[in-house]
Amino acid sequence: MKLLVTCAAVVIALGMQTEVGRAAEKPPVRKLRHVVCVKFKDGVSKAQSDRIIVAFAALPSKIPQIREFEFGANNSPEGLNKGFTHCFILTFDTEKDRDAYLPHASHQEFVKIIKPVLDEVLVIDYWQETKSSSP
């Protein structure tokens, strides 16, 4: 009986520790997304656009305010991409962090690299809402 009680106490203590661990790891309730859709100029080769993408993807290692970074090439079958071929999503914890990213030297250096091959860019930032309740 004593063994059982002790084991139960250990199990409960471990459970609590796991919960505390989870709470500590918990990301901020809402994230600030920075969505960048890119359309390269006609005649820009895949090798050129790949170099741009690599340069963009290097920014998180240079700008600590970027919390998450992801991107990809359009594969929508709907044909509603208006010529935009790539999407990049950067995530920030605060507007202050986003505002530090925009004029950051490494970002501005990247802007200089992409500008000559860029036809159009669309940028939307938003505070993430994830509600999915029925109306």
Place this chain on the structure above:
Amino acid sequence: MKLLVTCAAVVIALGMQTEVGRAAEKPPVRKLRHVVCVKFKDGVSKAQSDRIIVAFAALPSKIPQIREFEFGANNSPEGLNKGFTHCFILTFDTEKDRDAYLPHASHQEFVKIIKPVLDEVLVIDYWQETKSSSP
């Protein structure tokens, strides 16, 4: 000593169970994003656009293929949003799931609701890349 060994065994077993649980919960390595940027027609009131957003946000409860759903209103200080005011990001595990969503009756019902108030829509889907290594 016996108590210690038994407790240790319980702890190890629990740890293993947690690991197995984690592996089972682990999301797919890459996610398929479906990014939808929306521009409402001039004259559409906030109450009208809010109703549309609520209807959109209700889709995950009707279409099980939608793995994640988030959205938000543009707050970028850059002025590069080309009139698009809202962004919605739906996440799917597979292209098959995305292809089931597009003609899904509940999605098509929503399209009928949004169409009369929609000025423009931009859709980009991509398989998420998250590499951020330096060039």
